[in-house]
Amino acid sequence: xxxxxxxxxxxxxxxxxxxxxxxIWSRGGWLLVALPAWVGLYMxxxxxxxxxxxxxxxxxxxxxxxxxVAFFAFDGPKVLMLLGLVVLGVSFVQTxxxxxxxxxxxxxxxxxxxxxxxxLLGIATPFCSCSAxxxxxxxxxxxxxLGATFSFLVSAPMVNEVALFLLWSLFGWRxxxxxxxxxxxxxxxxxWLIGLLNMERHLEPWVMEIPYEAAAAASTIVGxxxxxxxxxxxxxxxxxxxxxxxLVGIAVxxxxxxxxxxxLLARFMGKSAWWSVPLAVLIGVPxxxxxxxxxxxxxxxxxKGAALGxxxxxxxxxAGLSLPxxxxxxxxxxxxxxxxxxxxxxxxxxxxxxxxxxxx
Amino acid sequence: xxxxxxxxxxxxxKLLAERAEEAARGMGLxxxxxxxxxxxxxxxxxxxxxxxxxxxxxxxxxxxxxTVAALQDLLR
Numbered sequence: 001x002x003x004x005x006x007x008x009x010x011x012x013x014x015x016x017x018x019x020x021x022x023x024i025w026s027r028g029g030w031l032l033v034a035l036p037a038w039v040g041l042y043m044x045x046x047x048x049x050x051x052x053x054x055x056x057x058x059x060x061x062x063x064x065x066x067x068x069v070a071f072f073a074f075d076g077p078k079v080l081m082l083l084g085l086v087v088l089g090v091s092f093v094q095t096x097x098x099x100x101x102x103x104x105x106x107x108x109x110x111x112x113x114x115x116x117x118x119x120l121l122g123i124a125t126p127f128c129s130c131s132a133x134x135x136x137x138x139x140x141x142x143x144x145x146l147g148a149t150f151s152f153l154v155s156a157p158m159v160n161e162v163a164l165f166l167l168w169s170l171f172g173w174r175x176x177x178x179x180x181x182x183x184x185x186x187x188x189x190x191x192w193l194i195g196l197l198n199m200e201r202h203l204e205p206w207v208m209e210i211p212y213e214a215a216a217a218a219s220t221i222v223g224x225x226x227x228x229x230x231x232x233x234x235x236x237x238x239x240x241x242x243x244x245x246x247l248v249g250i251a252v253x254x255x256x257x258x259x260x261x262x263x264l265l266a267r268f269m270g271k272s273a274w275w276s277v278p279l280a281v282l283i284g285v286p287x288x289x290x291x292x293x294x295x296x297x298x299x300x301x302x303x304k305g306a307a308l309g310x311x312x313x314x315x316x317x318x319a320g321l322s323l324p325x326x327x328x329x330x331x332x333x334x335x336x337x338x339x340x341x342x343x344x345x346x347x348x349x350x351x352x353x354x355x356x357x358x359x360x
Numbered sequence: 361x362x363x364x365x366x367x368x369x370x371x372x373x374k375l376l377a378e379r380a381e382e383a384a385r386g387m388g389l390x391x392x393x394x395x396x397x398x399x400x401x402x403x404x405x406x407x408x409x410x411x412x413x414x415x416x417x418x419x420x421x422x423x424x425x426x427t428v429a430a431l432q433d434l435l436r
Contacts, residue, residue, distance in 0.1 A: 098409075098423070099408050099409055099423070100408060103408070126409075126423070128370075128372075128409070128410075128423075130367070130368060130370035130372070130373075130410060131408065131409045131410045131423070133368070133399045133402075133403070134399070134402055134403050134407055134408050134409065134410060135408045135409065137403045138403075138406075138407075138408035139408075206400060210400055210403060210404060211404060212403065212404070212406065213406050214406045214408075215405060215406030215407055215419050215422070226430070229427065229430075230424060233425065233427075237372075328368075331399055332399075
């Protein structure tokens, strides 16, 4: 057995285990208090932000600094509050969905259907890039086609439900739907192509050689209180991880909002600059950020005249591909397959970017 | 009691190891904690999502970080 072994001969005072009774409070009763409080605070954000900016800080309405500060004071808390609510709801629903169930659905499929199904399941299945290797092997070893496995690996981080709800609440359902459809399309086509290329021999040998037996689903989660507890925990984890990105994104946004003329950004990221799509994707691919963290930046880019296709392509590149995930996947994929994976997905994102700049 | 935490070393894995230790100590149980960090060893246990918790060879949970109270139920 690898890993550090830590022997402990601790035998502290035997404390009685805390009572684990589930009250109405823990079964969701607290939501009856928390939700109205959330709504009240959310509705009051705009007046509060204006009060803070123009009364407390004494900035002049209409001035550059005043507008930038008011934007930040309103948008920062707004996006964080939306994020918290969305993640809570989504995490709760996700306690009913597991990668094991997704795998069982995919294991018997072949051909393009398996890719389509994997791309769609990737939207809702909980996925953390730190589990990418065990998940990859778990899929491949029970007979999920290699191409479908890749479709899932592309779709899961890129088209996740948190990103979709945030896009919806900030930009409307059209853009959210557009992002979902094109993200699924990129995942579908990339996985399908990789499947056609028969690249099984470009896996690291240990992937197929190691003795593997899928574990029986461990400790199925039961009870509303337990699900809510897990959802709250996930919300805390994600919000704590993402808030710096969100605030930096909005601070950049506030600065642009107050100080930078729209024409400047439009010149670099507008439709007329043909090279803006590949450039945005090349910048986005190595970057690592949760899809939720990149949305405030996209918001600013769009508001300041960036073309929709360019902004969506940037977001897909950041959320879907990253340097750390590539390094992790190198443990199971040989360089040829890694390069094919990166190349196909990058190309797909660039095509999506151009398509939207052309159509819209 | 042998507690194994399966995971390559992400934040969640560290948190699970801390909580498992806290839970075992709180119950006054003698225990050994092993962190299984190499992928082949993790995969050999059949888990797909990390962190995983194995107690005396039995997989108890995977992909989640239960609270200390919930972990004490799993260790019992």
